[in-house]
Amino acid sequence: xxxxxxxxxxxxxxxxxxxxxxxxxxxxxxxxxxxxxxxxxxxxxxxxxxxxxxxxxxxxxxxxxxxxxxxxxxxxxxxxxxxxxxxxxxxxxxxxxxxxxxxxxxxxxxxxxxxxxxxxxxxxxxxxxxxxxxxxxxxxxxxxxxxxxxxxx
Numbered sequence: 001x002x003x004x005x006x007x008x009x010x011x012x013x014x015x016x017x018x019x020x021x022x023x024x025x026x027x028x029x030x031x032x033x034x035x036x037x038x039x040x041x042x043x044x045x046x047x048x049x050x051x052x053x054x055x056x057x058x059x060x061x062x063x064x065x066x067x068x069x070x071x072x073x074x075x076x077x078x079x080x081x082x083x084x085x086x087x088x089x090x091x092x093x094x095x096x097x098x099x100x101x102x103x104x105x106x107x108x109x110x111x112x113x114x115x116x117x118x119x120x121x122x123x124x125x126x127x128x129x130x131x132x133x134x135x136x137x138x139x140x141x142x143x144x145x146x147x148x149x150x151x152x153x
Contacts, residue, residue: 025078033082037089044071044096064118071096075123080130093123 006013019028019035026036047070055063075097082089097120098111115122121129138147 023078025081033085033089037082037085037092040074041092041096044074044099047071047074048096048099068118068120071099072120076126076130079123079127080134083127083131090123097123 006015008014019026021027026033026039028035048067051063051066051070058066075093082093097115100111100114120126135151138144139151142148
């Protein structure tokens with residue numbers, strides 16, 4: 001190993017990386033998911049800005065459908081891994097979810113009213129709900145067997 005943190009393999013220096021992206025989830029060395037949350041926030045912000053440009057051309061129902069599919073899918077993908085992450089990460093994701101770009105005339109409405117209208121749970125509740133649903137299905141269906149055997153009441 002040299003001074004810069006690389007590893008010498010067969011005469012070549014291989015540089016190490018502080019994060020690994022695997023199946024769309026960025027894993028950092030400390031498993032804090034800070035980089036993953038940053039990537040999710042960046043992607044959601046990009047797409048909501050794009051939606052802002054075309055929002056006047058869309059009906060409210062179409063804008064809701066686009067927001068749910070674009071933002072909701074990114075917030076839900078592998079979110080069960082975020083159980084136990086820092087409050088800062090949850091707050092950053094919550095700010096993305098609270099973005100009011102969908103509602104052209106509802107800037108004065110509270111974020112909780114807007115989330116209720118979209119039928120969205122808060123980020124922490126989404127993570128908890130997903131873990132609970134997977135656990136319930138595994139316990140009551142017996143599938144997958146490796147997971148069912150590890151669940152004890």
